Amino acid sequence: MSLKYIKNVATLKLDVDKCIGCKLCSTVCPHNVIKIEDRKAKIVDKNRCIECGACMKNCPTGALWVRRGVG
Numbered sequence: 001m002s003l004k005y006i007k008n009v010a011t012l013k014l015d016v017d018k019c020i021g022c023k024l025c026s027t028v029c030p031h032n033v034i035k036i037e038d039r040k041a042k043i044v045d046k047n048r049c050i051e052c053g054a055c056m057k058n059c060p061t062g063a064l065w066v067r068r069g070v071g
C-alpha cells in the first residue's frame, strides 16, 4: 500500500487469492496496468488505469474489480 494520497486514484482492485494467472487481464489492458508475476496478476501502476473495465470483463474468476467510467 502506498502512503501517498493521490487524487482521483483509479478504483481498480485485485483479489490475488482468486487469480489463476491466466494473463487475460494483462493482455487486454490498453495501458499496461497489470503484469503477471509468479503466475499471479500484479497491479504495477494503478494511476495508468483508465477504468475501461476490460480486465474485469475478461477475468474468468472475478479477481478484478473496477468502477467503470469514473476516471
Ligand code: SF4
Pocket (backbone or CB within 6 Å): 012, 028, 029, 030, 031, 032, 033, 034, 048, 049, 050, 051, 052, 053, 054, 055, 056, 066
Ligand atoms: S480497467 Fe482497463 S485500464 Fe484499468 S487495469 Fe483494467 S484493463 Fe487496464
Ligand code: SF4
Pocket (backbone or CB within 6 Å): 018, 019, 020, 021, 022, 023, 024, 025, 026, 036, 040, 041, 055, 058, 059, 060, 061, 062, 063, 064
Ligand atoms: S484475468 Fe483474472 S485470473 Fe487471469 S491473470 Fe488476470 S486477475 Fe488473474
